[in-house]
Amino acid sequence: MSLGGAAQPFDLFVKDINKSFDGQFAVRGVSFGVRAGQLLALLGPSGCGKTTVLRIIAGLLSPDEGDVRFKDRSVLGTPVHKRGVGILFQNYALFPHYSVAQNVAFGLRMRRMSGTETASRVREALALVRLEGLEERMPHQLSGGQQQRVALARALAIKPLILLLDEPFAALDRKLREAMQIELRALQVSLQLTTVLVTHDQDEALTLADEVAVMRDGWIEQIGSPSDIYARPTSRFVADFVGISNFFMGRLMSGVSGEAVVDAGALQLKPAKVPAEFQAGSNVTVALRPERLQLKIVEPASSGPNQVRARLERVVYRGALSFCHLRLEDGRPLIASLAAGVDSTWISELQPGQIFNVSWDRAANLIIRDESASGVELD
Amino acid sequence: MQSQLRGLSAALIYFVALLILAFILAPLIAPVIIAFSDGIIVAFPPQRFSLRWFTKVLADEEFLAALAFSARLAAAVTVLALALGLPCAFGLARRRFPGRDAMMALIMAPLIFPVLVTGLALLQFFTALGSRNTFLHLVIGHTVIAIPYVVRTAAASIVLVDEAIEDAARTLGATRLCTFLFITLPQIRQGIIAGAVFSFVTSFDDYSLSMWLADAANFPLPLQIHVFIQRFFDPSVAAISTLMILFSMMLMLLIERGMGLSVKRLVTT
Numbered sequence: 222m223s224l225g226g227a228a229q230p231f232d233l234f235v236k237d238i239n240k241s242f243d244g245q246f247a248v249r250g251v252s253f254g255v256r257a258g259q260l261l262a263l264l265g266p267s268g269c270g271k272t273t274v275l276r277i278i279a280g281l282l283s284p285d286e287g288d289v290r291f292k293d294r295s296v297l298g299t300p301v302h303k304r305g306v307g308i309l310f311q312n313y314a315l316f317p318h319y320s321v322a323q324n325v326a327f328g329l330r331m332r333r334m335s336g337t338e339t340a341s342r343v344r345e346a347l348a349l350v351r352l353e354g355l356e357e358r359m360p361h362q363l364s365g366g367q368q369q370r371v372a373l374a375r376a377l378a379i380k381p382l383i384l385l386l387d388e389p390f391a392a393l394d395r396k397l398r399e400a401m402q403i404e405l406r407a408l409q410v411s412l413q414l415t416t417v418l419v420t421h422d423q424d425e426a427l428t429l430a431d432e433v434a435v436m437r438d439g440w441i442e443q444i445g446s447p448s449d450i451y452a453r454p455t456s457r458f459v460a461d462f463v464g465i466s467n468f469f470m471g472r473l474m475s476g477v478s479g480e481a482v483v484d485a486g487a488l489q490l491k492p493a494k495v496p497a498e499f500q501a502g503s504n505v506t507v508a509l510r511p512e513r514l515q516l517k518i519v520e521p522a523s524s525g526p527n528q529v530r531a532r533l534e535r536v537v538y539r540g541a542l543s544f545c546h547l548r549l550e551d552g553r554p555l556i557a558s559l560a561a562g563v564d565s566t567w568i569s570e571l572q573p574g575q576i577f578n579v580s581w582d583r584a585a586n587l588i589i590r591d592e593s594a595s596g597v598e599l600d
Numbered sequence: 601m602q603s604q605l606r607g608l609s610a611a612l613i614y615f616v617a618l619l620i621l622a623f624i625l626a627p628l629i630a631p632v633i634i635a636f637s638d639g640i641i642v643a644f645p646p647q648r649f650s651l652r653w654f655t656k657v658l659a660d661e662e663f664l665a666a667l668a669f670s671a672r673l674a675a676a677v678t679v680l681a682l683a684l685g686l687p688c689a690f691g692l693a694r695r696r697f698p699g700r701d702a703m704m705a706l707i708m709a710p711l712i713f714p715v716l717v718t719g720l721a722l723l724q725f726f727t728a729l730g731s732r733n734t735f736l737h738l739v740i741g742h743t744v745i746a747i748p749y750v751v752r753t754a755a756a757s758i759v760l761v762d763e764a765i766e767d768a769a770r771t772l773g774a775t776r777l778c779t780f781l782f783i784t785l786p787q788i789r790q791g792i793i794a795g796a797v798f799s800f801v802t803s804f805d806d807y808s809l810s811m812w813l814a815d816a817a818n819f820p821l822p823l824q825i826h827v828f829i830q831r832f833f834d835p836s837v838a839a840i841s842t843l844m845i846l847f848s849m850m851l852m853l854l855i856e857r858g859m860g861l862s863v864k865r866l867v868t869t
Contacts, residue, residue, distance in 0.1 A: 279771055314768040
């Protein structure tokens with residue numbers, strides 16, 4: 222990635238950030254750029270360092286090494302109160318002793334803005350989040366959703382260079398969360414706000430982000446568009462953390478016609494393509510998404526690559542999807558999903574104990590990095 | 601949070617509460633009544649009532665001098681106890697460091713350590729130093745026994761402040777000082793007021809420490825009252841006691857007004 226290329230400059234660029242606490246690495250070698258008006262999600266389990274990265278961008282923490290650049294200018298020397306970032310905190314962090322209007326006006330007051338201009342900016346910000354008429358309320362008189370809107374209005378009122386969202390929806394119930402996500406995304410797109418979202422919720426990251434960076438143990442495991450991350454995970458961690466995957470370990474072989482085949486015991490996996498980093502003869506892991514698997518009752522079962530016989534153990538009904546937990550003859554588990562609209566006739570006929578022929582197309586085989594299999598620990 | 605009490609258990613609790621209240625207040629009522637008596641000796645119950653002992657006390661120069669001295673002393677102690685206690689409360693409430701519990705115990709020690717012994721130790725210490733500034737000795741001594749109250753009440757309110765709120769203020773453009781003044785301070789104000797009032801009262805009320813450290817030129821009110829008791833048998837001492845009770849009640853009202861509901865919060869945390 223080139224820094225601040227003329228065509229599409231990065232509004233925010235984080236370069237080789239390292240940060241440790243008490244000798245323990247919290248963040249190591251993290252780099253990414255966010256282009257103007259885009260939303261990047263830092264996705265990962267708790268303790269992966271995503272919040273530390275956010276606090277470093279805001280200036281609440283300083284990195285041990287590396288650089289943070291806003292519009293190609295380093296801001297490491299700029300103290301937090303002059304960086305001009307807006308943060309939406311998980312618990313909203315409203316000032317409990319100030320009214321809604323005073324909360325929203327706080328950043329403007331600190332900028333010594335005139336009274337009339339402050340008033341109009343407060344009105345404008347509250348209109349954006351559709352909270353007109355609640356100016357005089359105190360935070361404790363508001364619902365969770367309203368408190369979040371106030372926090373958002375407060376962050377937007379200062380016209381931030383960068384908007385940072387720290388698990389902003391975690392405290393909301395599911396319905397409200399989804400509504401707020403859509404609303405926030407619409408606002409972010411219409412205001413062209415360069416935004417970084419921190420979340421442990423894969424759905425949230427996939428729904429909101431233009432780009433997703435999956436973090437693990439302080440580094441970025443994979444960065445890409447939501448569909449890249451889901452459809453083309455490059456590591457076992459990503460394939461496992463984002464969505465559900467079946468994993469098969471095997472040896473990468475050259476088949477008769479020169480095509481690659483992964484020999485995984487009782488089953489043969491023939492991938493559509495093999496990333497260049499994997500060589501023939503090496504042990505590899507193949508990830509298979511449950512929705513790519515097809516179930517058929519076939520007797521006698523045909524044999525060949527990309528199919529296997531499995532016994533149905535149970536069906537987990539999840540509304541739009543039903544998950545079939547199967548077991549191969551050699552005992553390995555396999556999960557396949559059926560969509561309610563497409564496979565509805567099937568779902569009603571499924572019986573535990575049935576033997577199926579499970580098959581999938583070549584493109585479904587994803588050869589991925591797998592530290593647990595190769596024994597090479599990156600730590 | 602709290603459920604309504606009903607029936608027998610409620611009656612029992614009210615009864616016990618009244619008993620405790622009576623136990624605490626009954627001894628205080630006697631001097632108040634005697635203070636309003638018209639007689640020249642302490643007699644209970646008094647035959648006739650008047651305000652003559654108040655008039656006498658309030659015109660007594662020794663009393664007024666001791667009162668003024670104690671007020672000055674208590675004010676100095678309050679300022680010093682806040683100046684030392686607040687940063688200490690922040691450190692203890694916000695940071696985790698080795699020896700934190702030991703430090704907390706050390707600061708709280710004057711609450712359980714006999715004040716009489718503390719006073720004697722301080723006297724020997726100041727004598728060994730060759731210091732002769734009695735007012736300073738009293739200020740230091742009283743501050744030692746006042747600080748635990750400041751640290752306790754302030755720390756209790758500091759832990760209630762969400763640090764994310766301060767982070768939010770700073771990202772919105774507030775310097776550390778502005779964040780403290782506009783965001784943190786208003787939220788811990790009640791704890792500080794309570795700590796200040798406790799400090800003031802602790803100093804104003806202290807006898808055991810002053811007994812060792814005071815001299816004729818620096819003579820706090822509690823010592824003066826003791827002198828009065830030895831000197832007179834008339835109800836003027838009762839009048840002084842009544843004035844002091846009145847003063848304490850005013851301070852309690854101040855806390856109550858300044859803190860409102862948060863008195864409850866402070867007590868329950």
